[in-house]
Amino acid sequence: MSAATASKQECIKNCQECQTTCADQLTSHCLVEGGEHVQQEHVQRMLDCIAACKACIDFMSRNSEYHALYCKACAEVCKACADSCEQVGDMDQCVACCRKCVQSCSAMAA
Amino acid sequence: MSAATASKQECIKNCQECQTTCADQLTSHCLVEGGEHVQQEHVQRMLDCIAACKACIDFMSRNSEYHALYCKACAEVCKACADSCEQVGDMDQCVACCRKCVQSCSAMAA
Amino acid sequence: MSAATASKQECIKNCQECQTTCADQLTSHCLVEGGEHVQQEHVQRMLDCIAACKACIDFMSRNSEYHALYCKACAEVCKACADSCEQVGDMDQCVACCRKCVQSCSAMAA
Amino acid sequence: MSAATASKQECIKNCQECQTTCADQLTSHCLVEGGEHVQQEHVQRMLDCIAACKACIDFMSRNSEYHALYCKACAEVCKACADSCEQVGDMDQCVACCRKCVQSCSAMAA
Numbered sequence: 001m002s003a004a005t006a007s008k009q010e011c012i013k014n015c016q017e018c019q020t021t022c023a024d025q026l027t028s029h030c031l032v033e034g035g036e037h038v039q040q041e042h043v044q045r046m047l048d049c050i051a052a053c054k055a056c057i058d059f060m061s062r063n064s065e066y067h068a069l070y071c072k073a074c075a076e077v078c079k080a081c082a083d084s085c086e087q088v089g090d091m092d093q094c095v096a097c098c099r100k101c102v103q104s105c106s107a108m109a110a
Numbered sequence: 111m112s113a114a115t116a117s118k119q120e121c122i123k124n125c126q127e128c129q130t131t132c133a134d135q136l137t138s139h140c141l142v143e144g145g146e147h148v149q150q151e152h153v154q155r156m157l158d159c160i161a162a163c164k165a166c167i168d169f170m171s172r173n174s175e176y177h178a179l180y181c182k183a184c185a186e187v188c189k190a191c192a193d194s195c196e197q198v199g200d201m202d203q204c205v206a207c208c209r210k211c212v213q214s215c216s217a218m219a220a
Numbered sequence: 221m222s223a224a225t226a227s228k229q230e231c232i233k234n235c236q237e238c239q240t241t242c243a244d245q246l247t248s249h250c251l252v253e254g255g256e257h258v259q260q261e262h263v264q265r266m267l268d269c270i271a272a273c274k275a276c277i278d279f280m281s282r283n284s285e286y287h288a289l290y291c292k293a294c295a296e297v298c299k300a301c302a303d304s305c306e307q308v309g310d311m312d313q314c315v316a317c318c319r320k321c322v323q324s325c326s327a328m329a330a
Numbered sequence: 331m332s333a334a335t336a337s338k339q340e341c342i343k344n345c346q347e348c349q350t351t352c353a354d355q356l357t358s359h360c361l362v363e364g365g366e367h368v369q370q371e372h373v374q375r376m377l378d379c380i381a382a383c384k385a386c387i388d389f390m391s392r393n394s395e396y397h398a399l400y401c402k403a404c405a406e407v408c409k410a411c412a413d414s415c416e417q418v419g420d421m422d423q424c425v426a427c428c429r430k431c432v433q434s435c436s437a438m439a440a
Contacts, residue, residue: 027370027373027374027377031368031369031370031373031374032370034368038361038364038368038373039361040357040361040362043357043361043368043373044357044361047357
């Protein structure tokens with residue numbers, strides 16, 4: 001039987017959506033648009049977000065006792081990514097999935 | 111606009127399900143059951159499968175030109191994991207998601 | 221010019237050694253020995269340690285502003301892995317590299 | 331006793347150096363310089379290279395039977411990254427570690 005609860009499954013799903021959406025948008029949108037979209041800080045936030053989601057999915061899916069550390073970090077990193085995406089503009093998809101990720105990761109970390 | 115096609119999205123979803131199902135089953139089922147479930151070869155196949163899916167998701171979601179290499183490898187690794195799970199027994203969930211992953215990764219690698 | 225300082229480079233090196241040593245020992249020693257070496261809790265600690273080191277290397281090498289979160293988490297996870305390895309016994313190599321990792325990650329997180 | 335041979339250890343070391351050097355250069359050099367350094371294709375090659383090295387390190391350090399698949403893919407991806415770095419220019423460190431990685435990964439994949 002699975003050790004994963006409903007809220008963990010939801011959080012994993014949100015992190016997966018956030019990881020793949022940001023990876024897709026970074027490479028098919030930001031790197032094509034250039035300008036503000038490839039500023040050091042913005043790309044760093046996108047890469048941080050993708051990496052934070054991956055680590056979070058990994059610890060949650062392995063039913064690790066330490067998943068809360070990675071959910072908490074992920075919430076902080078995704079919040080910064082959402083803010084950067086809002087500032088750059090034209091990145092609504094990323095903003096939405098980052099905000100969703102912040103909510104569920106914060107709940108899992110509590 | 112997203113560069114991901116329908117079949118790629120489907121393959122990413124199957125790899126995500128395979129990664130998290132195998133990670134959950136390894137830690138909440140195999141490590142609890144012991145015996146055949148923790149034999150070196152079986153655990154190796156499970157860890158290979160989880161890692162192969164992660165790499166595959168990463169290359170596909172970043173719209174990498176090289177994703178086919180990782181889809182092809184993932185198909186081979188997940189096939190071996192499905193076979194190991196069948197031999198050990200009592201791992202139907204893993205067998206099912208690994209077989210699904212083999213199919214979509216093979217299609218993406220073609 | 222590289223943004224990496226001497227202490228970060230040292231910490232990356234220690235995490236790399238910890239990741240690969242624990243991955244090697246888990247698969248070539250624990251899974252072969254069986255018994256205490258494949259108890260759920262011990263294998264979980266080993267997998268946590270490997271994953272924590274990977275995330276930590278990733279955030280440090282990308283010069284992320286958020287690396288301290290991952291260094292702090294890595295120190296906690298590696299401490300637990302070192303303790304588990306000591307309790308199981310016959311895992312001196314892992315104990316040594318985990319303890320080294322705890323020290324440098326704690327310093328980087330401060 | 332470790333299952334890792336001398337040549338595998340050497341290849342792991344080269345992949346680790348390549349991963350962290352490219353991650354550092356992408357974030358502290360390319361994203362600062364802009365222009366050619368943030369062209370879609372170049373950044374994609376850098377991200378591919380970093381991801382390929384990570385997967386390769388993972389499969390080798392876990393003594394996986396499937397490591398050759400990931401070494402072969404890594405050799406191909408790192409060759410493309412080296413070529414892109416040469417074309418962009420002012421990226422000698424990346425070119426050097428990518429070329430070294432191609433050599434050892436090709437040898438491991440044979």
